[in-house]
Amino acid sequence: MPFFVRSIIVLLALMPAMAKAACPTGAYHSPAGDFVVIAPPASDAGAQRYLFRDGRRGAIGDQAGHIACNADAVLVDGTPWSRIALTETLTTFASDGAMLRGKLIAPTGKERQPLVVMVHGSERTSAVTISIYPYVLAAQGITVFVYDKRGTGGSEGEYTQNFELLADDAAAALGAAQGMTAGHFTRSGYFGGSQGGWVAPLAATRSKADFVAVGFGLVASPIEEDREQMISEARAAHYGDAVIADIDRLSRATDTLVSSHFARGYEQLEQLRRAFHDQPWAKSIRGEYSGDMLRSSDADLRRVGQARFDNLELIWHYDAAAALRKLKIPVLWVLAGEDREAPIETTQKVLTGLARSGQHIDRYLFPDTDHGMVEFTPLPDGSRKATRITDGYFRLLGDWIRGAANGSYGRGQRLP
Structure with a gap:
């Protein structure tokens, strides 16, 4: 076989690997200041994922065709977007008898910036290797510490949903992050999504935190969550008061x-x-x-x-409001208006009461969004097809954590 033929065969065999390697995980910005995040596949058989600042999302090579890889840049509709310089540092830290794995993601070449620890939801996947959201905040000039929940990814221990233990882990994560960035952050605190809404405020009572931000979390017990989910399902199916009473x-x-x-x-x-x-x-x-x-x-x-x-040490009658009452620091709480997994009725009432009592709780509601702040298309059987994360949500998180929340954020409504 001629040499040039063998060379072509070798190059063709390498092309898929080269294409995959040409789109590194990270954040990329446009000349106009917009950004997109590229993350690893969510599963072994999946493709790399992308997420824009405005909430559009998908997989590399999907029919939307927004993203293509090109060396150390990405092509967005044919236009090169440059990679944002980020420094990533893996570490481990101890918490309640287990060594947990974490990763610090810091914008390079910048002065002091806020530091945020991302508190997980109930997932069992590795936040360090798979999560796309840390880069969304890092792209907005925020230093982010993400860690694998105990019993997942590279962290020791048994998987649990014991909020007390998980709050200890989150507090230990903040301590580790503060130690790694001493003298290089303006303020530090937590962002928790979903289950993180139970864990992050409690962790803040056990650490030197300056703020807590929560997205689509609950100020209700797991018992109340289950009941409100059933009522939400019943109302969506147009059942009346008699069924609600049976529920x-x-x-x-x-x-x-x-x-x-x-x-x-x-x-x-x-x-x-x-x-x-x-x-x-x-x-x-x-x-x-x-x-x-x-x-x-x-x-x-x-x-x-x-x-x-009953195998995950869940605190069934957990008093989420009690942890919030102890906080003397600013809190951001973002509600999904049509959240079926974490219905907002009880949460909204409690947050309103705490705000009226004088606590610093900034509350935003994004209408027509479900759990995860996703917009959706209703289907004939009553289920929903998620489409995108609602525009304005990521900008609100970034601005608020930097202490600069102001103006409008998509269709988000700041509650009085």
Whole structure:
């Protein structure tokens, strides 16, 4: 075989790897100051992901065709966007008997900037290697510390949803980040999404934090979350007050089971199971756990109920408002107006009361968004197809953490 033919074959074999390597993880900015973030695939079979400042998102090579890789830049609709210089430092830190893995992402060549620790949600994936959101904040001139939740990624320990333990981990993460950046940050604090709304405020009571920002989190207990999810589902399906009353009864029954760690409450739930047997709503309403418990048999619940539903050390009647009341620092809380996973009714009432009592709580609501601040298209079966993250959300987070929130943020509404 001639040499030049062999060379062409070798180059063709290398082209997919070269193309993949030509789009490094990180943030890229346009000449006009906009930015896009490129992140690794969310799964082994997936493609690299992109996320624009305005919330548009997708995968490299998708039909939208916005992004193509080009050496140390990306092409956005054919225009080169330059890579933003960021310094990334891996580290480990100790917390409650476990070594946790973290990563500091810092804008280079800048004066002192805010430092934020990103507090995870309930996911089991590695935030250090997969999460796209740290780069969204770093692209806005913020130093970001992200870490793997205990029992995930490169962190030791057992996966848990015990807010007390997770708050200790978040406080240890802030201490580690402050030590790594001593003398180089203006103020430091937390950003927590979803479950992070329970963890970050509690961590702030246990550390030297200057602020807490929360997106689509709850100031309600897991029991209240489950009940409000069921009510939200029932209203979306156009059920009336009679069904809402039945859901209240179901919530009280499952509350007895989980809060007693499955020591009592089986008979009460069995009575409801028989009473609701022919009700259409009982075949579809889910909540976090009550729907599944209702549709389980009494025998199965007695045998494996605790192992299935009560295996993560969840504090079922966690008092989220108590942690917030202790804070003397600014808090940002961003609500998704149509959040089905974390319905906002109770959260909004509590936050309004705390703000009226004099606490510094800035509240923003983005209408027509679901959990994760995503816009959506309703489907005929009542489900939703997520489309994009709503415009203005990322700019609000960046500006508020820098202490410069002002003006309009997409369709976001600042609550009085």
